[in-house]
Amino acid sequence: MASKRKRGSKADEKEDEESVAVCEISKNRKVSVRKWRGQVLVDIREYWYKGGECLPGKKGISLTMDQWNVLQEHVKQIDSAVQRVN
């Protein structure tokens, strides 16, 4: 009989997610790279400091590898568009 995975136990959290928190892009915003259920995700998000903890906020987005690659491929175009605004 297959064993059931208990949700929420610490052992399972470690199996589900490996976080390689990467870098700050502003005082409150970070880009983190993590593995979630076998999938590598790039997360760009706001964080809040509360009671000594740094917690992820709801403003943000998690990109899959496909999405991240498209973004990277268009860095130059994004820069050009930004130049045109300023």
Add this chain to the structure above:
Amino acid sequence: MASEDAEKEAVRVAVKEILSEEDMDVVTEGMVRKKAAERAGVEVSAPWFKGFVKQLIQEFVSARQDKSKRGEEEEEEEKGDENAGSQESSKAMLAEGEDEIICQLSGKRNVSVQNFRGKALVSIREYYEKDGKTLPSSKGISLTIDQWEALKKELPAIRQAIESLQ
């Protein structure tokens, strides 16, 4: 023994107070339940408690969302650059009008560059369809130029992190 109605009323008052005190981006239902139980002198384990608090939170959040859309635009002026990119109101985004879609990350996600009050924002966001229009949703993030530059600087580190996980 206090009647259930009296207890519910005490809980309602407590939840309302707690939600107006707490930072809505961070507080969880569990935290609200615990505090409300303490303030109202009610058992967290009471059978009706969890569902009741959940309902109160939902009422509060939807009432607040209606008010906040107008309030948010005023807030952004005061907060300054740091948060200028974090405006969620789809009204503000549409009102500015100038929105150049650079690429599509997925069926629902785009990267666009917007002119928001004279400043460029790089927006990575999900869109949804309504009445035949494609509208930006609140799921996503708009980066200021400083944040976009910082992200570009970190690309090598990000790539390395990705490689180490694959």
